Amino acid sequence: MGRRAIILLLIVSLVLNAFFLGSYLSNDRAGIEEGIIVPDEEYISIIEQLEKNSEALQACSIELDMYKNSLVELEARPDNCPFTFIANATMQAPAVVQRVEVIEQGTIFRQKVTEEGTMIDVSLELIPGRGRVLVQTTPLMGVVFQDTANTAVTVAQQRTGADLSQSDVIFSIKAQERVPGVDGPSAGALMTTLLISAIDPREVNKNISITGTINERGRIGPVGGIIEKARISEQKGKDLFLIPRGNSRLEVTVVTQRSIGNLIIAQTETEIVDAKTYIEETIGIQVEYIDGIDDVTGYFFNAN
Numbered sequence: 481m482g483r484r485a486i487i488l489l490l491i492v493s494l495v496l497n498a499f500f501l502g503s504y505l506s507n508d509r510a511g512i513e514e515g516i517i518v519p520d521e522e523y524i525s526i527i528e529q530l531e532k533n534s535e536a537l538q539a540c541s542i543e544l545d546m547y548k549n550s551l552v553e554l555e556a557r558p559d560n561c562p563f564t565f566i567a568n569a570t571m572q573a574p575a576v577v578q579r580v581e582v583i584e585q586g587t588i589f590r591q592k593v594t595e596e597g598t599m600i601d602v603s604l605e606l607i608p609g610r611g612r613v614l615v616q617t618t619p620l621m622g623v624v625f626q627d628t629a630n631t632a633v634t635v636a637q638q639r640t641g642a643d644l645s646q647s648d649v650i651f652s653i654k655a656q657e658r659v660p661g662v663d664g665p666s667a668g669a670l671m672t673t674l675l676i677s678a679i680d681p682r683e684v685n686k687n688i689s690i691t692g693t694i695n696e697r698g699r700i701g702p703v704g705g706i707i708e709k710a711r712i713s714e715q716k717g718k719d720l721f722l723i724p725r726g727n728s729r730l731e732v733t734v735v736t737q738r739s740i741g742n743l744i745i746a747q748t749e750t751e752i753v754d755a756k757t758y759i760e761e762t763i764g765i766q767v768e769y770i771d772g773i774d775d776v777t778g779y780f781f782n783a784n
Contacts, residue, residue: 571602574599575667602653611648634696666693666703688719689713702726718765
């Protein structure tokens with residue numbers, strides 16, 4: 481309970497005590513003034529009790545003035561009683577995991593590296609604290625998550641006007657396996673959105689998937705593995721995939737075949753295509769480009 485609330489309760493308590501005590505004193509004096517005959521010993525006892533009650537009432541009055549002054553001082557200096565945020569939220573982030581396969585060809589061994597999408601759980605806790613930003617990854621991933629978390633906190637405070645100096649921000653990132661391709665930056669937009677939703681608070685649309693870095697000005701930057709992330713997002717039932725505008729030009733490999741007699745000759749060519757069009761046509765999930773964190777929150781909070 482905050483200091484203001486405690487002081488207000490004390491003031492109310494003192495006022496009630498003073499009221500009942502004053503009523504008691506008035507009744508006793510009225511009885512004496514009406515000339516009720518009492519024994520001398522009882523009369524002396526009543527007088528002593530009246531004096532004690534009068535002293536107690538005076539003490540209550542002094543204490544009441546003290547608490548009133550304290551309340552006025554707190555109202556005049558709100559910086560001495562900062563608001564503490566307590567909240568939690570969770571979202572899923574698409575990531576890329578690398579698979580390494582060792583292929584044996586006689587005495588020669590070679591490695592085949594493939595990439596595929598996976599989902600990681602990103603959770604956030606806001607608890608009373610000292611303005612710390614903490615990151616926990618399970619299993620252990622990259623240290624760059626800490627830099628990303630710090631940036632997410634900076635941007636979230638700028639966008640909401642919140643002061644997190646009296647709260648600790650704890651990000652927990654959990655994956656089914658170690659994901660070396662996820663070292664923090666590509667989850668920056670999501671982590672910022674998650675924190676904004678906890679501060680506000682607003683419900684996040686869980687049918688949206690997002691990837692993208694974020695800088696201290698709230699701009700969303702490009703990342704890798706767009707195709708793999710789009711595919712896992714569609715497989716997990718997401719309706720919309722938000723990607724940085726910097727990823728709008730997508731490089732894809734096109735394989736063409738032609739026959740010469742009994743021979744089939746395959747040729748590969750690299751083409752630059754529009755990412756939104758290509759992903760929507762080949763994977764089947766809706767794609768939208770984002771430039772900044774305001775674009776992101778517009779989709780996540782207004783699409784419910």
